[in-house]
Amino acid sequence: MKMKSILAGATLALLMSTAAHAGDVRIMWYSDGVEGEVMKDLVGRFMKENPGINIILDNVSYGVVREQLPVQLEAGNGPDIARVAQIKDNARHWLDLRPLVKDPKYWDDNFGAQADWMRPDGSKQISGFMTQITLTGGFANKTLFDQAGVEIPGPKATWEEWAAAAKKVKESQQVPFAMAIDRSGHRITAPLLSYGANYIGKDGKPAPLDKGAKDFLTKFVGWNQDGSFSKDVWVSAAGNTYRAAAEDFINGQLPFYYSGSWQVANLATKIGTNFDWVATGSPCGPVTCTGMPGGAALVAIKYTKNPKEVAQFMDWFAREEIVKEFSERTLFLPGHKAVVDKGGLDFKTDNALAKAALTKFVDASKTTSETALKLPAWRWSDTFYAAIVTRVGQTIAGELKIDDTFARIDADIAQKVKDAGQ
Amino acid sequence: MSTTTNTSRLGSLLMTPVHLLMRIVDVPLRSLQKATGISGMAAFFLAPNMLIFGIFVLLPLVINFVYSMTGGTAFFLAERNFVGAEQYSRLFTCGSYLDPMSCQEDAFWTAVGNTFWFVILQVTLMILVALVTALILNRDLAARSFWRAVFFFPVLLSPVVVGLIWKWILQRQGLLNFGLYQFGVEPYTWLTDRNWTFVATIGVSLWAHMGFYALILLAGLQAIPKDLYEAAEMDGTKPARVFWRITLPLLMPNLLVVVVLALIRAVQIFDEVYVLTGGGPGTSTLYLTQYIYETGFASALRNPGLAAAASILMGLVLVVLTLIQLGIGQRGEKKGKR
Numbered sequence: 001m002k003m004k005s006i007l008a009g010a011t012l013a014l015l016m017s018t019a020a021h022a023g024d025v026r027i028m029w030y031s032d033g034v035e036g037e038v039m040k041d042l043v044g045r046f047m048k049e050n051p052g053i054n055i056i057l058d059n060v061s062y063g064v065v066r067e068q069l070p071v072q073l074e075a076g077n078g079p080d081i082a083r084v085a086q087i088k089d090n091a092r093h094w095l096d097l098r099p100l101v102k103d104p105k106y107w108d109d110n111f112g113a114q115a116d117w118m119r120p121d122g123s124k125q126i127s128g129f130m131t132q133i134t135l136t137g138g139f140a141n142k143t144l145f146d147q148a149g150v151e152i153p154g155p156k157a158t159w160e161e162w163a164a165a166a167k168k169v170k171e172s173q174q175v176p177f178a179m180a181i182d183r184s185g186h187r188i189t190a191p192l193l194s195y196g197a198n199y200i201g202k203d204g205k206p207a208p209l210d211k212g213a214k215d216f217l218t219k220f221v222g223w224n225q226d227g228s229f230s231k232d233v234w235v236s237a238a239g240n241t242y243r244a245a246a247e248d249f250i251n252g253q254l255p256f257y258y259s260g261s262w263q264v265a266n267l268a269t270k271i272g273t274n275f276d277w278v279a280t281g282s283p284c285g286p287v288t289c290t291g292m293p294g295g296a297a298l299v300a301i302k303y304t305k306n307p308k309e310v311a312q313f314m315d316w317f318a319r320e321e322i323v324k325e326f327s328e329r330t331l332f333l334p335g336h337k338a339v340v341d342k343g344g345l346d347f348k349t350d351n352a353l354a355k356a357a358l359t360k361f362v363d364a365s366k367t368t369s370e371t372a373l374k375l376p377a378w379r380w381s382d383t384f385y386a387a388i389v390t391r392v393g394q395t396i397a398g399e400l401k402i403d404d405t406f407a408r409i410d411a412d413i414a415q416k417v418k419d420a421g422q
Numbered sequence: 423m424s425t426t427t428n429t430s431r432l433g434s435l436l437m438t439p440v441h442l443l444m445r446i447v448d449v450p451l452r453s454l455q456k457a458t459g460i461s462g463m464a465a466f467f468l469a470p471n472m473l474i475f476g477i478f479v480l481l482p483l484v485i486n487f488v489y490s491m492t493g494g495t496a497f498f499l500a501e502r503n504f505v506g507a508e509q510y511s512r513l514f515t516c517g518s519y520l521d522p523m524s525c526q527e528d529a530f531w532t533a534v535g536n537t538f539w540f541v542i543l544q545v546t547l548m549i550l551v552a553l554v555t556a557l558i559l560n561r562d563l564a565a566r567s568f569w570r571a572v573f574f575f576p577v578l579l580s581p582v583v584v585g586l587i588w589k590w591i592l593q594r595q596g597l598l599n600f601g602l603y604q605f606g607v608e609p610y611t612w613l614t615d616r617n618w619t620f621v622a623t624i625g626v627s628l629w630a631h632m633g634f635y636a637l638i639l640l641a642g643l644q645a646i647p648k649d650l651y652e653a654a655e656m657d658g659t660k661p662a663r664v665f666w667r668i669t670l671p672l673l674m675p676n677l678l679v680v681v682v683l684a685l686i687r688a689v690q691i692f693d694e695v696y697v698l699t700g701g702g703p704g705t706s707t708l709y710l711t712q713y714i715y716e717t718g719f720a721s722a723l724r725n726p727g728l729a730a731a732a733s734i735l736m737g738l739v740l741v742v743l744t745l746i747q748l749g750i751g752q753r754g755e756k757k758g759k760r
Contacts, residue, residue, distance in 0.1 A: 067720045074497035081705070089722065176609075232594060235614050238529075238701025238708040239716045251595075350450065386722035397616060397704025404523065416723050420495050421503075 007329070019368050025309050026056045028079040030065045030296075032301020033265030035131075035330040037333030040354065042326065052379035053309045066242060074300065080304040081313065087118045087297045089199040089382040094118060095300035096125035100311035107318065108363070110337045116377040117299050128299035128316050130335030131326065135365050136190045136260040136291040137282050137355070139267065141169075143275035148172035152278065159191055159219070159283040162256055163228050168234045169255035170228075179223070180230035180245035181258040183237070190258075190292040193217050199384050200371070206380045206413045209406050212287065217392060224396040235397040249277075258281075259293070261361040264330040268354035279357035290369035294376055295316065295335060302344060314369050331358060333365075380417070387412040461703055468710060483737075489730035497726060509731035513740055532705045536620075540709060541688040546623045548684045549677070552632050557669075558641035570700050574633035584630045585697025588614070592698075594653070613699060616679035616706040623695045623707050631687065634681045642668070642676030675750075682747035689739060 029039055036059050039329040043055045058079065060068075063086055072078040075094040084090065098104050104126060108115070111129040118127040145152050148169040154159050157198040166178035181187055189197075196212030209217075223229040233245045249257035250270045264279070271277060298317065300310045315323065320338050329348050334340055347355055375381045387409045395405045436572045455463050485499070490509050492502035517524030522531035531630035559570050576584065591597045592612040599609035646669065654664045670677075695701070701716075702707035714736065716730030 071497070071719050076498070086722070232614050234610060234704035236700060238705045238712070239721050241700050241720070382722045390721075390723070393702070394704040397702065397706065399704040399706075400523070408528075412723060416495075419493065419725055 001188060004294055009202070010202060023052050023306065023309055024054050024056060025081060025304075025306055025313055026079040028056060028058050028060055028065060028069060028082040030060055030062045030083060032062070032262045033269065034130070035265075035326075035332070036228060038329045040135065040351060041302055042317065042322065046313060050312065050316070055313065055364075058069070063242065068214075073303075076303050077364040078301045078303055080306060080310050081128075081300055083296050083298050083300060085294065085296050086382055087299070088377060088379055090378075091118055091120045091123075091127065093120055094125070094127035095302040095304060095307060095310065096123075097300055097311050097314060098126045098130070099317050100307055101126060103320075110319070110320070110339075111335065113298075113337065114295070114335055114376070118299055128297050128314065128321075130295045131298050132295050132330070132332035133293065133335045133365075134261045134295045134333065135361050135368065136187055136258065137361055137364055138256055138258045138280040139249060139263065140278050140280050141249065141252060141255050141275055142212060142278050144169050144173050144175065144252070146276075148255075152280070153283075155281055156289065159216075159285060160195070162280075162283045166256040167228050173255070175253050175255065177191035177232075177248070177257070178228045179252060179253050179256040180233050181249055182245055183233050183239065183243035183389060185382075185387075186292055186294055186387045187258060187260070188388060189221070189375065189385065190282050190372070191220070191285060192291060193290050193292070193369055194282065195287050196285065196287035197259065198371055199381070200374065206384060208410045212285075214406055217388075218283065218402055221392065221395050221402055221405075230237065231396060234393050237393070238390075241395075258282075260294070260397075261333055261358070262296075264354050264357045264361070267357075268331070268351040270350060277353055277357075279360035279364075281360060281367075287369055288369045291364055291367075292372050292374045292375065293365070293368055333358070333361065380413070383413055383416045387416070433504075443699060450614065454680060465705060470581050474671055487734060489727055492727050493725075494727070495724065499518070505727070509725075509727045510735075513731055513735070519679070521532050524594065527728070529705060529708065529713055529717075533708045533710045536706070536708055537689060537710045540620075540624065540631070540691060541685060544627055544688050544691075545684045547624065547628055548632060548688075549681060551628060552635035552639055552680065553677070556643055558645040559636065570637075576630045577633040579630065581630065581693035582697050584626060585694040588622070588626045588694075589698050603706055609717040614703050616703050619699050619703055619707050623691075623699060626694055627688075631684075635684060638676055638680050639673065640674045640685075646672045663734065679747070682743060682750060686740060686743050686747070689743065690712045 014076060029036060040057060043359050044055050047053065065082065066086060069078060069082060070090055073090055100108055107126045111357060114130050119125045122343045142152065150165050150168045153165050163179060170178035195216040197210055199206060201207035224231045224234060230245055233243050236243050244259065245257055246259060246263055248254045250267065254277055259280055267277060282289055300314060304310050320336060323334055323336040324339045327339065328346055331347050331349060331354060347358060349355060391400065391405045391408045394400045395402060400408065454466060488499065490506060491506060493505035494502045496502055513527050513530050514528040516531065519531060522528045522535060525531045555573055559566065563569060570600060594609060594611050598612065603609060612622060622658055650668050651664065654668060690711055691709050695707055695709060699707045701712050714729045714733045717732065718724060718726050
């Protein structure tokens with residue numbers, strides 16, 4: 001699949017290197033669930049209302065956006081608009097829409113809370129808006145828990161309590177693993193923060209790994225080695241390659257899966273009525289019970305040849321009724337203040353499990369820690385995530401001892417800061 | 423007689439525009455020849471090819487070398503700062519080259535080690551298996567053409583397809599575990615076991631490329647004169663002696679070409695392994711090309727200068743292997759002339 005992604009990215013790069021026609025707006029889009037279909041429909045409507053603008057929607061895998069897009073951007077290429085999850089790290093490539101949109105105040109009022117996530121430090125530019133606000137959190141296979149006669153841990157349950165309960169289910173139900181967490185630095189940051197980790201140093205640059213981070217990582221490596229966590233996910237690649245464990249959960253092989261709110265539509269669609277599942281929020285650590293906020297942003301790229309058309313599309317898509325419709329149809333939590341404040345979102349699903357899960361994530365967002373809220377707007381988050389995934393993956397595979405892991409993570413981050421000339 | 427005349431007339435009629443074109447082309451070429459001489463004409467005809475070679479091979483090589491002398495995370499050369507040999511120094515900063523973890527760039531030395539062992543084992547096995555296959559396919563088998571096609575078929579597959587096929591076979595819920603389960607064997611996670619994954623990358627690579635090398639060896643076997651075997655048979659020579667004294671010496675030129683081609687291909691291993699294991703578990707199947715790709719492009723910790731330096735070093739290894747291949751080719755030509 002990775003190779004497919006590379007080929008798709010290369011093809012896209014080739015396509016995008018051709019001269020853009022006036023009125024053409026190319027969007028690079030990836031989907032976790034059904035949002036690609038919804039977007040296609042919305043784009044069709046936009047083009048009917050604006051016949052002079054031709055939107056080309058390139059549906060690509062998340063891997064292409066994550067690995068190929070940054071390279072295109074560094075080379076001064078890329079699409080006109082992109083849906084991205086690495087928002088801050090590439091902020092210097094986003095177009096400032098402030099002089100181009102109809103009403104900058106509307107954008108500041110409704111998307112201002114996350115504006116810093118997607119613009120260079122100290123800037124006031126409008127780069128785009130969040131198509132969804134996400135929060136990491138867990139999912140439990142309720143059917144497996146019920147069959148095993150194990151009670152699902154409560155809202156204040158710790159990671160240790162979850163590990164113990166899931167292990168009982170695993171042994172009773174003869175499933176390969178008790179728990180899994182996506183191979184992602186963003187995902188594993190939530191438990192690290194719950195254990196008291198703080199990535200940001202006093203000078204705003206990365207701090208060395210602290211006790212909180214070391215405590216959870218030590219436990220996490222141990223849980224992988226004793227078979228509590230799915231080792232497959234974290235050792236299945238070198239480097240900081242992303243791997244989701246959703247398929248194992250969907251196949252009924254996992255009692256507990258830690259991912260995030262963006263999985264709700266995916267799980268609802270693919271699990272159907274095969275088994276019951278519930279969103280659990282984030283397990284607690286000794287310090288807090290936080291998830292990691294994040295999301296996907298729709299950003300304009302500053303290398304576009306058609307900035308006016310880009311702004312026209314962004315204005316249209318950022319309209320309150322469009323954001324509301326997009327969120328209701330995709331089962332995503334909106335990042336539009338007015339839509340959130342007015343409430344009354346009617347998520348378009350008859351799946352009671354999905355609706356309950358969304359409610360759970362909204363509730364869980366109230367306990368998000370201060371540190372967690374700062375990270376999406378911090379320049380070095382992705383550097384931290386990459387170093388943790390790379391080195392912890394090696395440790396779980398038996399290549400590094402845990403103390404060496406910590407030293408290597410700190411060294412990798414320091415080297416990256418040095419390479420970036422900071 | 424009249425048919426021959428008509429054919430001849432038709433021929434000259436068809437050639438008329440060609441002759442006309444040649445006369446038109448001839449005028450500037452004659453002037454050019456006068457100006458440059460015969461040797462200048464050779465350069466003139468080679469120029470388009472050299473231009474393409476220069477733009478698409480030499481220029482990128484030079485740019486890559488310049489990149490390896492620069493630092494920073496930007497891709498545009500103008501935005502990069504000159505750091506001299508710092509990237510090379512970073513690659514070679516090591517407590518012990520035999521212990522990658524003592525090196526500053528541990529992933530590079532892990533990749534070098536993995537590639538080294540992969541090349542040694544894969545090429546050795548490749549030669550043996552391809553030779554045995556060629557020897558078998560050279561015999562009077564029933565449905566010989568069918569068997570030749572069967573062994574050659576994987577060569578036609580894209581490396582991505584090869585990687586995906588074997589991933590579906592070897593993954594936890596894959597075909598192999600399903601088959602083993604039918605015989606009461608517990609499923610095993612082949613792709614998360616360091617040793618098995620390394621073996622798997624060698625096996626998959628053998629399966630994918632062996633047919634190509636077997637075909638080269640088969641061509642060599644078929645070029646060996648049959649009368650040598652007939653003479654040996656009349657003398658009552660044992661088959662093993664025939665193999666060591668006739669087949670192997672006469673197959674040696676093909677065998678050497680196969681060794682060098684297999685070596686070069688093995689050093690460059692990337693695509694099917696990247697799809698199959700992603701370089702994991704940990705870094706146990708991280709090979710040099712993937713290291714360069716990850717370091718240059720895929721990782722959030724990317725460093726294009728370091729990737730360029732590593733690719734220059736890898737290029738040097740490939741140059742040595744190519745020179746060996748050229749040497750073998752020239753030696754073969756000299757022997758042929760004698």
